[in-house]
Amino acid sequence: xxxxVMYVMALxxxxxxxxxxxxxxxxxxxxxxxxxxxxxxxxxxxxxxxxxxxxNGNVIITGNGVPDRGLGNIGDYYFDRLxxxxxxxxxANGWGTPISLKGLQGEKGDTGEKGDKGIYEGISVHxxxxxxxxxxxxxxxxxxxxxxxxxxxxxxxxxWDTSINTGNSNVYKTKERIVMQANTIFDKHTYFKDRNxxxxxxxxxxxxxxxxxxxxxxKFIFKSLAVGETTFSIELSYPNNTTNTMxxxxxxxxxxxxxxxxxxxxxxxxxxxxxAKITTIDMPNDKILKDIKHIGSNAFxxxxxxxxxxxxxxxxxxxxxxSAFSRCKxxxxxxxxxxxxxxxxxxxxxCTSLKTINIPYGITEMDSGMFNYCTxxxxxxxxxxxxxxxxxxxCTxxxxxxxxNSVTKIGNSAFYDCSSLASIEIPNSVKNIGYYAxxxCTxxxxxxxxNSVTKIxxxxxxxxSSLTSVTIPNSLVHIDKRTFQRCNNLTEINLPNSIVTIDDxxxxxxxSLQTITLPNSIKGLGDELFEDCTSLISIKVExxxxxxxxxxxxxxxxxxxxxxIYVPVGSVSAxxxxxxxxxxxxxxxxIQ
Numbered sequence: 367x368x369x370x371v372m373y374v375m376a377l378x379x380x381x382x383x384x385x386x387x388x389x390x391x392x393x394x395x396x397x398x399x400x401x402x403x404x405x406x407x408x409x410x411x412x413x414x415x416x417x418x419x420x421x422n423g424n425v426i427i428t429g430n431g432v433p434d435r436g437l438g439n440i441g442d443y444y445f446d447r448l449x450x451x452x453x454x455x456x457x458a459n460g461w462g463t464p465i466s467l468k469g470l471q472g473e474k475g476d477t478g479e480k481g482d483k484g485i486y487e488g489i490s491v492h493x494x495x496x497x498x499x500x501x502x503x504x505x506x507x508x509x510x511x512x513x514x515x516x517x518x519x520x521x522x523x524x525x526w527d528t529s530i531n532t533g534n535s536n537v538y539k540t541k542e543r544i545v546m547q548a549n550t551i552f553d554k555h556t557y558f559k560d561r562n563x564x565x566x567x568x569x570x571x572x573x574x575x576x577x578x579x580x581x582x583x584x585k586f587i588f589k590s591l592a593v594g595e596t597t598f599s600i601e602l603s604y605p606n607n608t609t610n611t612m613x614x615x616x617x618x619x620x621x622x623x624x625x626x627x628x629x630x631x632x633x634x635x636x637x638x639x640x641x642a643k644i645t646t647i648d649m650p651n652d653k654i655l656k657d658i659k660h661i662g663s664n665a666f667x668x669x670x671x672x673x674x675x676x677x678x679x680x681x682x683x684x685x686x687x688x689s690a691f692s693r694c695k696x697x698x699x700x701x702x703x704x705x706x707x708x709x710x711x712x713x714x715x716x717c718t719s720l721k722t723i724n725i726p727y728g729i730t731e732m733d734s735g736m737f738n739y740c741t742x743x744x745x746x747x748x749x750x751x752x753x754x755x756x757x758x759x760x761c762t763x764x765x766x767x768x769x770x771n772s773v774t775k776i777g778n779s780a781f782y783d784c785s786s787l788a789s790i791e792i793p794n795s796v797k798n799i800g801y802y803a804x805x806x807c808t809x810x811x812x813x814x815x816x817n818s819v820t821k822i823x824x825x826x827x828x829x830x831s832s833l834t835s836v837t838i839p840n841s842l843v844h845i846d847k848r849t850f851q852r853c854n855n856l857t858e859i860n861l862p863n864s865i866v867t868i869d870d871x872x873x874x875x876x877x878s879l880q881t882i883t884l885p886n887s888i889k890g891l892g893d894e895l896f897e898d899c900t901s902l903i904s905i906k907v908e909x910x911x912x913x914x915x916x917x918x919x920x921x922x923x924x925x926x927x928x929x930x931i932y933v934p935v936g937s938v939s940a941x942x943x944x945x946x947x948x949x950x951x952x953x954x955x956x957i958q
Contacts, residue, residue: 426493426510435460443510445491452491452508452517463541463615466597467491467508467519489520500525541615544588545633546575547623552588556602556614564601571596575618590620621654635660642669649680656680663687663710666694679703686713688733695719698742702726711735711757718742725749732756734777748773756780756800765809771795776803778823785809794818799826801846808832817841824848824869831855840864845872847892854878863887870894870916877901883908890914891921898924906932906957907941915946922950932957 426443427433433444433453443454444461451464467489491508492498498509498518508519509526518526546552565577574594578587586600595618602612621633626641636658639647649655658680665687666674675696681703688710691700698719702709704726711733714720722745723737729751736757737743743761750770756777758764765786769776771793778800781787788809792799794816801823804810808831815822817839824847827833831854838845840862850856852875859873863885870892873879879899884891886908893916896902902925907913912933915921922929933941935956942951 426491433461465517467517498526539613539615541617543617543619543632545619545621546588546590547629547633548590548593548620549623550590553585554588555585556600561602565598566601567598571598574620588618593620593622595619630662631660634658635662636665637662639666639670642673644670645673646676647674648678650678657682659684661686661690664689664692666691671695681705684708686710688712689715692716704728709733709736712738715739721745723747725752727751732777734779735759737761758784760784762786766790769793769796774798776800778802779805781807792816792819797821799823801825802828804830812836815839815842822846822849825851828852835859838862838865843867845869847871848874851875861885866890868892868895871897874898881905884913886910888913892916893918894920894923896922896925900925902929904930904932908934910934910937912937912941912944912947919946919949929953930955
């Protein structure tokens with residue numbers, strides 16, 4: 367024990383003494399100790415925000431009947447179990463037109479066992495991405511390629527056959543309704559170049575209409591075979607391109623063909639009347655003709671025009687095309703329904719027995735020749751919708767006509783050769799009187815031209831041989847060529863102070879004209895202005911400065927050689943010295 371105590375004391379002393387000396391070099395690290403136990407886990411952090419919802423995938427919805435517009439989302443498909451029609455892919459405009467998934471009509475099968483003993487499983491519609499593998503589905507099933515918007519089926523024993531494009535992003539669809547008479551042909555022009563085509567048509571459809579391609583002419587020929595209704599489609603695509611397709615869909619209705627007439631434009635136009643034995647046509651009481659909207663150009667053949675006496679037009683009629691009833695010589699009356707908005711030129715020309723006509727309110731323009739040579743026409747009703755009156759050339763029995771105040775122009779040759787027209791009132795709405803408008807109206811005795819008229823074109827009143835007086839408005843600045851030529855009974859004419867120029871032969875052959883006053887607004891006079899005015903005694907020219915005369919200066923050719931020209935007192939010398947006027951120097955006298 368004593369030894370131990372001594373040893374400890376010696377050790378303490380050594381340490382004390384060593385603390386006063388320099389440190390020795392550090393010793394090597396000792397061996398690591400055993401790891402301590404893990405501490406307790408800290409509290410969980412706060413949850414992050416939820417990410418945005420992913421887009422819904424496209425689905426196939428099934429139901430009975432036509433899908434409601436609000437059903438499903440854009441890109442979805444809908445299968446109608448009642449009709450086996452497939453709708454889709456849905457677009458912003460709705461479900462669109464379905465395609466039929468019904469296969470060709472097979473032969474009548476044996477009667478199946480009752481109830482749960484039957485073995486037929488029914489068809490299924492499958493969906494997937496890309497072209498279907500033959501392991502998918504059974505015979506009769508359908509498959510929708512959701513990536514390429516194509517539908518395959520019905521599946522055959524050999525596997526999945528060709529497909530049609532049913533998508534909306536890569537398919538260009540057209541839809542057309544065609545109405546045809548039986549045993550007629552319809553040309554449908556289509557661009558064939560570098561394209562493949564497939565005609566999708568059921569056996570039932572093939573019995574109603576045949577579809578024949580004429581590739582060189584870029585058209586299909588549709589030939590109606592039997593009365594009925596059907597649908598079919600023509601798929602056009604480029605080789606090796608499964609996503610860009612033109613799908614032409616057709617709804618066809620074939621109606622009976624009596625042989626009496628030929629229809630066109632989906633059977634809305636009467637193109638040609640063929641039956642020359644029929645004398646009366648009552649379209650409203652005919653089950654087909656009652657729906658006619660257009661009467662075509664030259665609709666009646668030469669033979670039928672000779673026998674037809676009465677025509678009743680349908681109430682839905684919209685247009686009567688050029689020469690539609692031309693030369694229907696025995697028709698006495700045609701009632702045009704108010705639905706008509708367009709009547710073409712020469713539509714009723716040479717209807718020589720037509721006595722009265724009512725023009726419907728929907729017409730705004732009367733084309734030239736509309737009633738030309740209707741020589742029995744005595745009464746015409748023109749509505750307030752008309753803006754231009756024309757088309758009564760050679761209506762020789764027409765004695766009077768009322769022009770409504772909607773009219774702004776009396777058209778060219780409007781009443782040409784209306785030899786019985788004795789009176790006409792031109793309303794204040796008229797601005798323009800066209801050329802030959804009243805040419806050869808030999809019974810017209812007087813006419814007042816309203817202040818609204820700013821233009822009268824050449825020969826407007828040519829050979830109005832009974833016309834004795836004319837009042838011209840101060841809105842007119844020019845009198846055109848031959849405007850009053852051969853008005854043999856015209857004894858006086860009053861020219862307003864607005865007239866600036868008078869063109870060639872304006873008053874030539876007015877053999878009863880004795881005197882005329884040219885206002886001080888006159889600046890130019892045409893050639894042969896008073897040619898053969900054999901009764902002309904004097905003219906008064908009020909212009910201070912001599913008006914310019916035409917180059918040929920034949921103003922009085924054939925007129926009386928003693929025509930006195932009265933001019934302003936202070937202008938006598940100027941007139942006698944002026945070019946053209948100086949030739950009449952001996953006839954020029956001052957206005958008294």
